Each structure stands twice: as structure tokens, then as C-alpha cells.
Amino acid sequence: MWKIGSIEIKSKAILAPMAGVTGHPFRVLCKEQGAGVVYTEFVSANGVIRENQKTLEMMKFTDNERPIGVQIFGEDPAILARSAKYIEETVKPDLIDLNFGCPVPKVTKRGGGSAILKDLPLMDEVAKAVVEAVSIPVTAKIRSGWNNGCIVAPVAAAALEDAGIVALTLHPRTTKQLYTGEADWSLIAETRQAVSIPLIGNGDIKSAQDAKRMLDETACDAVMIGRRALGNPWIFKEINEYLETGKVPDAIRLIDRVKLCHRHLHMEALSIGNFRGTNYIKKHISWYLKGFPGASAYRQRLYSIMEFGYMDAEINKIIEELEADQELANFTYREEGPLFPNVPNSRDNY
Numbered sequence: 050m051w052k053i054g055s056i057e058i059k060s061k062a063i064l065a066p067m068a069g070v071t072g073h074p075f076r077v078l079c080k081e082q083g084a085g086v087v088y089t090e091f092v093s094a095n096g097v098i099r100e101n102q103k104t105l106e107m108m109k110f111t112d113n114e115r116p117i118g119v120q121i122f123g124e125d126p127a128i129l130a131r132s133a134k135y136i137e138e139t140v141k142p143d144l145i146d147l148n149f150g151c152p153v154p155k156v157t158k159r160g161g162g163s164a165i166l167k168d169l170p171l172m173d174e175v176a177k178a179v180v181e182a183v184s185i186p187v188t189a190k191i192r193s194g195w196n197n198g199c200i201v202a203p204v205a206a207a208a209l210e211d212a213g214i215v216a217l218t219l220h221p222r223t224t225k226q227l228y229t230g231e232a233d234w235s236l237i238a239e240t241r242q243a244v245s246i247p248l249i250g251n252g253d254i255k256s257a258q259d260a261k262r263m264l265d266e267t268a269c270d271a272v273m274i275g276r277r278a279l280g281n282p283w284i285f286k287e288i289n290e291y292l293e294t295g296k297v298p299d300a301i302r303l304i305d306r307v308k309l310c311h312r313h314l315h316m317e318a319l320s321i322g323n324f325r326g327t328n329y330i331k332k333h334i335s336w337y338l339k340g341f342p343g344a345s346a347y348r349q350r351l352y353s354i355m356e357f358g359y360m361d362a363e364i365n366k367i368i369e370e371l372e373a374d375q376e377l378a379n380f381t382y383r384e385e386g387p388l389f390p391n392v393p394n395s396r397d398n399y
């Protein structure tokens with residue numbers, strides 16, 4: 050057990066905010082598998098105060114997701130503070146997270162996301178304004194810095210702690226790196242020395258063993274999992290059990306994957322409607338249904354379907370086919386290979 054502010058967190062493995070991916074249904078599935086904290090994808094502070102319908106929809110969650118953070122981005126301290134206050138009062142999450150890591154040009158060219166790491170006085174102003182505006186804990190997520198000539202994580206971290214930020218996540222890649230190269234875990238260790246608030250390490254964790262290695266090598270308090278959770282919410286259970294017992298649980302059977310994908314479809318449909326849910330689930334299908342013989346043929350059967358009823362029936366049919374082929378149904382594999390360099394079709398190509 051560890052804490053963010055006064056909130057007790059039951060697991061050291063946290064789900065990363067991922068635009069276009071970590072909607073309400075996926076967060077619930079990760080939570081069920083033991084994620085310690087979940088976050089909404091980043092929402093625009095401007096969109097919040099304008100009560101933009103899409104923005105408001107992105108912040109919807111249910112109590113079984115708690116503790117949950119709503120992540121906001123922007124560049125204007127006053128607007129960020131107003132949006133945080135609005136979120137505290139109307140959405141009522143457990144925490145507010147400040148996005149100081151987004152490398153997407155649409156956000157950085159206005160000075161938001163990781164561009165703020167080039168202007169630490171502004172970062173400081175934003176953090177102080179938001180901390181002042183709300184009574185719930187405020188956390189922040191940063192990258193290493195803008196580019197190799199501007200690595201600021203330890204200095205930024207210390208400034209954020211002084212500003213009243215109660216926990217910090219570091220993804221140690223620069224903005225310019227996007228997802229290329231490797232996350233520099235030594236910078237997590239260095240940043241750990243610079244602050245006494247909880248530090249959450251993030252970047253390139255591919256397995257439960259990697260999670261433990263990051264905790265051991267950097268002395269961070271918790272780890273955040275992004276891409277390895279795609280189609281793989283079981284990663285949280287694996288990390289939790291490995292940290293507790295030194296053993297990784299058995300990999301999930303193919304039939305259980307397909308059944309979870311089916312349930313996920315129903316959750317999406319309930320959350321965003323049948324039509325959108327049916328189309329949205331396709332990217333998750335591409336992550337759930339891979340790594341086994343004939344996976345691509347199964348995916349192709351589902352990709353062209355546009356209607357919920359057909360999608361529901363076709364996945365049911367696949368489940369029936371697997372039930373008739375126990376060898377395939379019991380096929381297990383674990384996601385351990387390389388992480389996607391990027392995730393197609395995510396919002397704004399984050």
C-alpha cells in the first residue's frame with residue numbers, strides 16, 4: 050500500500066492515460082485486473098470550461114474505477130485552474146493530473162503538454178494555480194524535457210513538489226523522441242533523488258519482470274503501464290502477483306481473451322452507443338486477437354462489421370468455434386514482444 054496525498058493505493062501498477070484508448074470500459078477492465086489508479090485520457094481545459102459535450106463525455110466514470118484521476122491539458126494557468134475547480138465540483142474524481150508530457154504538435158504549438166517543460170516558470174504558475182483552486186490532490190505527468198539539449202525532469206520535479214504537486218509520473222523520453230529510442234530509466238532514478246513525493250516511473254515496461262526491474266533500479270514508488278496494457282489488461286494482475294510472490298500467473302487462454310473482448314464490446318456499446326461502440330472496439334480487437342494461429346483470419350471476420358448485432362453474433366460464433374476446438378481454446382500466449390512504436394487511430398495520434 051502506498052499513498053497519493055491521503056488516498057491509499059492498493060497496487061504499484063497504474064494504468065497510463067491513453068487518448069482514444071483508456072475510456073470508461075477499458076479502465077474498468079484494467080481496474081478489475083488490479084490497476085492501482087486509472088486516469089481518463091487528457092482533456093482540454095478549454096473544452097471543460099466551455100462544457101464541450103465530447104470533453105464532458107471523456108470524463109465520465111463510475112465508482113468502481115476509483116481512485117481515478119482526470120487529466121487536463123492547456124497552457125493558461127487561469128483556465129487550467131477554473132477547469133480543475135469545475136471538474137472537482139461536477140465530475141468529482143479522486144485526483145486531477147496535469148499533462149506536461151503530451152508531444153502532439155496540436156497541443157505543444159500552443160505551449161501546452163510537454164512544451165511547458167521549455168518554460169518552467171509557466172509550469173510553476175500552472176501547478177500553483179491548479180493546486181490553489183482545488184482541494185483534491187493534484188499530480189503531474191512529465192517527459193524528460195523538450196530535446197536532448199533540454200533535459201529538465203529532476204529540476205521540474207523539484208519545482209512541482211514545491212508548488213504542491215503530491216505525486217509525479219515521469220516518462221523519460223524527450224518530446225522530440227516521441228516513442229523512438231528507449232526510455233532512460235536512469236533519469237527516473239535521478240529524479241527520485243530530487244523529490245520526496247511519490248514518483249511513478251513510466252516507459253517501455255513490457256512484462257511483470259520489467260516492472261520489478263524498474264522499481265528496483267530506480268527506487269520509484271510505482272510503475273505506470275501504457276502500451277503493454279493494450280489488449281492485455283491482465284498485465285496488472287501479473288505485476289501484482291509477481292511483486293507479491295515472485296511468480297507470474299499463467300497466461301490467459303485464448304477463449305478467455307475472446308470472451309473478455311466480447312464483454313468489452315458490450316461495455317463500449319453501453320457507454321458510447323451501439324454504432325460507435327462497434328467501431329471503437331475494432332482497435333481493441335486488433336490487440337486482443339493476435340499471437341495465435343489464424344489470428345488474422347479472426348480479425349478480418351470482425352473488421353468489416355458495422356452493426357452491433359452482427360458484431361455481437363460474430364464474436365459469439367467465434368466463441369462457439371473455440372469451444373468446439375479445445376486445443377485452440379486453451380492456447381495461451383503472453384504479450385512480451387516489442388511495444389508498438391505508435392498506436393494508429395488514437396486521438397490526435399498521441
Ligand SMILES: Cc1cc2nc3c(=O)[nH]c(=O)nc-3n(C[C@H](O)[C@H](O)[C@H](O)COP(=O)(O)O)c2cc1C
Pocket residue numbers: 065066067068069070089090091120148150151190220251252253254273274275276277388391392395399
Ligand atoms: C495511444 C496513446 C495515447 C496516449 N495518450 C496520453 C494521454 O492522453 N495523456 C498522457 O499523459 N499520456 C498519453 N500517452 C503516453 C502514455 O501515457 C505513456 O506515457 C507512454 O505510452 C509510455 O508508456 P509505455 O511505454 O508503457 O507505453 C499516450 C500513449 C499512447 C500510446
